[in-house]
Amino acid sequence: MSAPLTIDTPELERLVALRHDLHAHPELGFEETRTAEIVAQRLEEAGITVHRGLGKTGVVGSLTVGNGSGRIALRADMDALAMPELADRPYKSTRANTMHACGHDGHTAMLLGAARHLARSRNFSGTVHFIFQPAEEGRGGAAAMIEDGFFTRFPVDRVYGLHNMPGLDVDEMAVVMGPQLASSDSWSVTFTGVGTHGAKPHLGRDPISAAGQFLTAIHTVVARVVDPLEPAVVSACALEAGDFKALNVIPDTARVAGTARAYSARVRDQLEAEIGTIARGIAQTFGVAANYQFTRRIPPVINEADTTARALAAAQSALGVARVRTSFPPSTAGDDFAFFSQDVPGCYVWLGNGPAVDGALHHNTRYDFNDDALVPGIAFWTRLVEMDLPA
DSSP states (O other): OOOOOOOOHHHHHHHHHHHHHHHHSOOOTTOOHHHHHHHHHHHHHTTOEEEEEETTTEEEEEEEETTOOOEEEEEEEOOOBSSOOOSOOTTOOOSTTOBOOSSHHHHHHHHHHHHHHHHHHOOOOEEEEEEEESOOSSSOHHHHHHHTTHHHHSOOSEEEEEEEETTSOTTOEEOOSEEEEOOEEEEEEEEEOBOEETTOGGGSBOHHHHHHHHHHHTHHIIIIISOTTSOEEEEEEEEEESOTTOTTEEOSEEEEEEEEEESSHHHHHHHHHHHHHHHHHHHHHHTOEEEEEEEEEEOOEEEOHHHHHHHHHHHHHHHOGGGEESOOOOBSSOOTHHHHHTTSOEEEEEEEOSOSOTTOSTTOTTOOOOGGGHHHHHHHHHHHHHHHSOO
16 A cells, blocks of 8 residues: 555645535536536646537546656546435535535546646656546436547547445445446337227227236346346336326327346347337237337446456555455446446446435435545545556
8 A cells, every 4th residue: 555645734625615616506417517617727727738618518637747658537527416405514505406416526526636636746657638527417428528529539548437335435445347337228118009988998999008018017027038147127217198187088198118227238138129029019919009219328337357457456555455345236327437438448436435324325315425535536546547657
């Protein structure tokens, strides 16, 4: 383990104040104009070259030191969620139905702290690009940055991501090779029959009965089609049909929609095919039509072996071997960091956020990023750059 990272008190206080300010002024995906400008200003203050407007509101800071040829990228997300904040705290969200409920305010402050520290210490040789990504929460920010030419403008050898994890101590990390986050895909099925009087169902074709059978049948996909050793999720999350003010009318249509999650391309293909097979089969059974749509949104996050080994060495150096887990269960949540790491070798790590109690879980109306995680996170990012791009 290297000597502990030291950040002078004024700089740390400034980072904490920044984190609180971002928490109080959350912005949704592709609306992070205020956040992006603050990030750009703080990078420029440190002498880091800034590129604005990549992927609409994304910011990339570039720092080259020495004559090393290595190039890596570190990514933080900036956006908030469309949900209310119910906990009272001095820096509570000032924007209605908008909240930093996943810790992106902390991720942003943490990466800024590391960038500024590296700009001062300059204890590496090569180029590091600091990615401040918009719209991670389902709006496609990573894909937008790549479509805007991220890898053309900022070619890199490896890319790294970090996310806070309630349940781990703030000075504890998990760095694990292989699948970390599932693919996140959406599906919908619209059953179209023939509407009729509720008292005369024999005169029509009932789409609601078809939808009900479909809801039962889709649970056999994971239970009876996917290999039991392969994790997968198929969940119906939305249902619409008929009108509660017209309870004597069988409607023409019933629509069901939901999510599908997997850790491998093969299982992802299976889920897409099997949901459609069930929808069409049930439609035929009930004499209705089925319009099936499967939308691939985010691929799985899979940590590459060599990149993970580099991240593990840095985590152990920064926090100590005993504070780094090499076995940790993957999450069925998704993260569009996957778009970066499917193009170049990548590694996505977890940093503790403290006990998962009192609303500390992600996407909870009382969640808050733990300020005590800032220094361990900055220490990891700093050691990663110094070890991956040695002076």
